[in-house]
Amino acid sequence: MDSNSTAIIVGGSHAAAQLAPSLRQEGWQGRILIISNEAYLPYHRPPLSKAYLSGEKDAESLLIRAAAFYDKANIEFMLEAHVDKIDRNAQLVTLSTGESLAYNKLALCTGSRVRQLPIDGTKLKGVHYLRDIADGNAIKADIKKNGMAVIIGGGYIGLETAALLRKTGMQVTVLETMERVLERVTAPEVGAFYSRVHSEEGVVIKTGVMASEIVGAERVKAVVCNTGEQVNADLVIIGIGVIPNTELAEVAGLAIDNGILVNEFAETNDPNIVAAGDCTNHPNQLLGRNIRLESVPNASEQAKSAAASMCGTKKAYSALPWFWSDQFDLKLQIAGLNQGYDQVIIRGDIENSRSFVAWYLKGGRLIAADCVNRVKEFMIAKQALAGLKTIDVAKLADESVEPKELVN
Numbered sequence: 001m002d003s004n005s006t007a008i009i010v011g012g013s014h015a016a017a018q019l020a021p022s023l024r025q026e027g028w029q030g031r032i033l034i035i036s037n038e039a040y041l042p043y044h045r046p047p048l049s050k051a052y053l054s055g056e057k058d059a060e061s062l063l064i065r066a067a068a069f070y071d072k073a074n075i076e077f078m079l080e081a082h083v084d085k086i087d088r089n090a091q092l093v094t095l096s097t098g099e100s101l102a103y104n105k106l107a108l109c110t111g112s113r114v115r116q117l118p119i120d121g122t123k124l125k126g127v128h129y130l131r132d133i134a135d136g137n138a139i140k141a142d143i144k145k146n147g148m149a150v151i152i153g154g155g156y157i158g159l160e161t162a163a164l165l166r167k168t169g170m171q172v173t174v175l176e177t178m179e180r181v182l183e184r185v186t187a188p189e190v191g192a193f194y195s196r197v198h199s200e201e202g203v204v205i206k207t208g209v210m211a212s213e214i215v216g217a218e219r220v221k222a223v224v225c226n227t228g229e230q231v232n233a234d235l236v237i238i239g240i241g242v243i244p245n246t247e248l249a250e251v252a253g254l255a256i257d258n259g260i261l262v263n264e265f266a267e268t269n270d271p272n273i274v275a276a277g278d279c280t281n282h283p284n285q286l287l288g289r290n291i292r293l294e295s296v297p298n299a300s301e302q303a304k305s306a307a308a309s310m311c312g313t314k315k316a317y318s319a320l321p322w323f324w325s326d327q328f329d330l331k332l333q334i335a336g337l338n339q340g341y342d343q344v345i346i347r348g349d350i351e352n353s354r355s356f357v358a359w360y361l362k363g364g365r366l367i368a369a370d371c372v373n374r375v376k377e378f379m380i381a382k383q384a385l386a387g388l389k390t391i392d393v394a395k396l397a398d399e400s401v402e403p404k405e406l407v408n
């Protein structure tokens with residue numbers, strides 16, 4: 001591509017922050033413009049439910065890269081600008097202001113947005129979702145020592161914010177519709193472990209309970225449950241998952257199936273449009289199937305393939321999925337995806353300690369591992385799952401075997 005070409009990136013978060021500099025590394029000489037509907041340069045989202053809420057980090061320290069980095073790489077931004085439409089034939093994007101911009105190559109890094117809870121009272125003051133810095137600031141303003149916080153949703157975001165609010169001195173209750181927390185993502189043993197630690201730390205967890213209404217005059221006063229119980233609340237955080245932002249792509253006629261469909265090179269069905277991050281449904285060779293992931297490593301790594309494709313180079317993306325979650329003194333690191341597991345092997349005292357590994361197997365083969373305060377086992381699990389080492393399943397539960405002896 002020559003210096004007169006323009007690359008436009010829609011969305012300015014983890015995927016975009018990697019894609020733009022990768023374009024320069026791949027030799028893109030023309031204009032690079034990131035159009036983001038947020039007010040900030042790309043920032044780390046994970047700390048929003050961790051160190052940002054606690055006040056240990058401020059907005060400046062969340063930035064993925066400093067402004068000077070983008071200036072030096074000649075990467076331009078249009079902040080607080082929303083792309084409303086893509087005209088694929090004319091290779092134009094139209095902003096909500098009506099302004100149109102021409103592209104030679106377009107990257108969709110539109111991510112995902114919070115799933116809304118369809119009950120009354122979610123617009124009351126003191127009721128929040130958590131996706132961006134503005135949400136984080138609004139929650140911080142409502143944190144009051146000894147105040148009552150209710151978290152709706154016992155997934156990772158819900159439990160992380162519960163841990164954080166508890167540490168600030170709030171009384172915290174988590175409401176979870178399923179029979180246990182983390183039901184969709186972990187084995188029952190792991191869910192029970194998190195319930196135990198949260199209750200040891202003073203968080204009240206109510207499972208099998210649905211929030212049916214949030215009540216108050218102007219400000220929230222309580223959450224009403226389907227059981228009739230009312231839980232008093234000064235602050236409510238709703239964390240019930242996200243949905244991919246695919247509408248822009250869909251209206252433009254790109255293929256969609258639980259995300260923007262891309263191949264291993266992050267290419268859509270339009271040769272001039274790639275997509276990366278939370279918004280994509282992509283093939284993973286290691287897993288042998290298509291997946292949509294909500295994680296920072298996925299956004300960053302897929303963005304590198306997308307940048308290469310925009311420059312006419314083929315770099316397949318097929319990384320092992322991995323995630324993390326921080327709650328209290330627990331550092332959870334997850335390698336692989338456990339869907340379809342038929343056996344769980346626990347290493348460590350999951351019932352009494354705060355350190356263990358849950359190995360997930362399918363047909364006797366390791367497919368994932370949840371490692372709590374077990375960095376060595378996490379590294380080993382990653383190597384084994386990536387096919388670099390062979391794991392000895394018979395030794396997995398045996399704590400007398402050193403982690404490095406678990407693999408050949």
Ligand SMILES: Cc1cc2nc3c(=O)[nH]c(=O)nc-3n(C[C@H](O)[C@H](O)[C@H](O)COP(=O)(O)OP(=O)(O)OC[C@H]3O[C@@H](n4cnc5c(N)ncnc54)[C@H](O)[C@@H]3O)c2cc1C
Binds near residue numbers: 084
């Ligand atoms: C509180 C919280 C904690 C998390 N913790 C972890 C964690 O511990 N580990 C982990 O791996 N992941 C975590 N995640 C998930 C991780 O943040 C996401 O996977 C990651 O942000 C995805 O990056 P992305 O660039 O694909 O999309 P996003 O971060 O969703 O960004 C997309 C951006 O595009 C903008 N946009 C969308 N449409 C348009 C448009 N038409 N015009 C202009 N702009 C547009 C959006 O507003 C948004 O700013 C967490 C997320 C949250 C909210």
